Amino acid sequence: MSILLVGGGSRSGKSRHALLLARRFGPRRGFLATAQALDEEMRDRIRKHREERGEEFLTIEEPLDLAAAVVQAEPALDVLIIDCLTLWLSNIMLAEKEIDTAAQLDAIAASKLPCILVTNEVGCGIVPDNALARQFRDRAGFLNQQAMERAEEAYWTIFGAALKLK
Template sequence: MSKIILVTGGARSGKSSYAEALCKAQNNQTAYIATSIPFDEEMKERVRKHQEMRPSEWTTYEIYENIAGQIEEIAKEYQTVILDCVTLMVNNLMFKEHLDYDQLSEEEVNQLEQMIKEAFIKLLEAVKETELYFVLVTNEIGLSPVAGNRLTRIYTDIIGRMNQLIAKASDEVYFVISGIPMKIKG
């Protein structure tokens, strides 16, 4: 039977380090699903630092699409998987379409969100068909005031609803603040 864990927190809160520690405590044979697409030097440096922190025994999969379609194969080799992070996965799914967010109708926004929601539902269903210890990392970006531009509001709304969807399906949820994890579910 699978176990799904969600680790959330703000930027630089220590959530990735905590999620990695959870995986290390399980075993040292972990599959790391990295959803980032580093477009600039600063992001490439962030990715490099994350890679240096991980054990060399871990295998990295750099994917953000159709992860559900790969879970069965990953589960054949690994018992523990970390997906870091949900927020970047949503970002990449949103921007692969090259949409003009200032001009999108509400119906188009709803269709986009539904497409992203279906990707997460399929992922969670695929994980539940395995015996994986599956840790997802996400950013809690809904603690700020409502954003001043439409794109950021759409993004924040979608992230918030995906976090709710994942948290509901999770066996455990942790909120990390200043490097201190608090168990809020499970």
């Protein structure tokens, strides 16, 4: 039915704003984590995020096929936070899979389940030295634009504030 997009730099208050937006919807709330606990630091981050959300959200873990997860979750939920698109992109690049992000986002937008997409801005620093990081940066920027095109509402978070973009 609708995509809401919340993006910003790291620790800018994105996830908190997404939790806030989720309260607009019914009580059956889901949280789709794209993060994969591949090392200790990631495990730690995932655990902390889970504690922040509390018990209010049903957690779903899906690193790659977001569209399928949304279709499956649709009957059981009133709203779903998907956190985050840039880790999803990382997963796609690591898995060396051809995943059509535009088609996935179309499917999410077409679902009856309102989805709040969380993403990172990664393109406002110095051009990275290594080619893979440059490629990631480019693809993340394009992915964020794809999400923005499909969003009915969008926010840029900075210092914990949320500026409405559309």
